Amino acid sequence: MALRQVARVSRATGIGLCALGVFWGAFAAQMPAFKDRAGVGDGLFGVLLLGSALGGMAAMALAPQVGRWLGPRVLPLTGAFLALAALMPLFIHSGLTLALALVVMGVAMSSLDLAANVRISELEHDTALPLMNWNHALFSAGFAVSALLAGMARRAGLSPEAVQPVLALVLVAMAAAMIEARRAPPPVPRRPRPRLPPARPGRRRWRRRRSCSRPSLPRTRPRPGRRCISSAIWAAPRARAPLARRCWA
Known part of the structure; x- marks a missing residue:
């Protein structure tokens, strides 16, 4: 066979x-x-x-x-x-x-x-x-x-x-x-994109990012002449609007 x-x-x-x-x-x-x-x-x-x-x-x-x-x-x-x-x-x-x-x-x-x-x-x-x-x-x-x-x-x-x-x-x-009927190659199937589960209403995700000129400096009292940025980003599951607060020394 x-x-x-x-x-x-x-x-x-x-x-x-x-x-x-x-x-x-x-x-x-x-x-x-x-x-x-x-x-x-x-x-x-x-x-x-x-x-x-x-x-x-x-x-x-x-x-x-x-x-x-x-x-x-x-x-x-x-x-x-x-x-x-x-x-x-x-x-x-x-x-x-x-x-x-x-x-x-x-x-x-x-x-x-x-x-x-x-x-x-x-x-x-x-x-x-x-x-x-x-x-x-x-x-x-x-x-x-x-x-x-x-x-x-x-x-x-x-x-x-x-x-x-x-x-x-x-x-x-x-x-x-020797003549042969050569068929076109079959199309490659596309993988479906994974769907994310719907977000629960009222659930919020909190991300906090902090960047300073020197990580070793204290958070509360930055040194004079230095700049410290502390931003808190609040994102809702449907509408994400960042809110930033900047503190300058």
């Missing part, structure tokens, strides 16, 4: 992280074919893979502004951007195009990853349910299934031109499933 509730609450974010796994699994299975298309050696290929890291850092720097701009649509739109990035490997013909494709893919993957994790944190705060484990397990499951299917397609002799469009269509369908 708890797992069903977790899966229902985090449906959009779970699909988003699963889409990330599907994307990565298909790309990893076809990486040797992309390396041959670029015509680079192992050392240069390893250096060019840093392009995805550069794209990811750029996405992290822009994530707060993009999240405020897109609002509730950030998950499906970043998922659609990931589907578009799935077609970038088809344009790999040299080392430069491989680097550009990896940068675009890094931006798309990091944008969806950040948006999904931020939304998971919000849902955990609102529902007090442990959602992180389930959502990241879906990422691993999507990676495994996609890598297996892409590897079987490559073994069957299918080229990236046949695999990547199918992958893009699957990601578009998953992006459409």
Whole structure:
């Protein structure tokens, strides 16, 4: 029952992280074919893979502004951007195009990853349910299934031109499933002000305030040149009118 509730609450974010796994699994299975298309050696290929890291850092720097701009649509739109990035490997013909494709893919993957994790944190705060484990397990499951299917397609002799469009269509369908109806937060109830009990008729409160220039001086005979103020304030429960009496030396 708890797992069903977790899966229902985090449906959009779970699909988003699963889409990330599907994307990565298909790309990893076809990486040797992309390396041959670029015509680079192992050392240069390893250096060019840093392009995805550069794209990811750029996405992290822009994530707060993009999240405020897109609002509730950030998950499906970043998922659609990931589907578009799935077609970038088809344009790999040299080392430069491989680097550009990896940068675009890094931006798309990091944008969806950040948006999904931020939304998971919000849902955990609102529902007090442990959602992180389930959502990241879906990422691993999507990676495994996609890598297996892409590897079987490559073994069957299918080229990236046949695999990547199918992958893009699957990601578009998953992006459409990320749309969620986000309700407005419930209004915070205001605490009622405590009501004071009605004052009894005829009851008076007596306050006496006394201030002197020196507290140690006697009350009856102030020293010459000094000033002593003795005020008696009488306040009725309904109409408070202070009466003051001042004595000057």
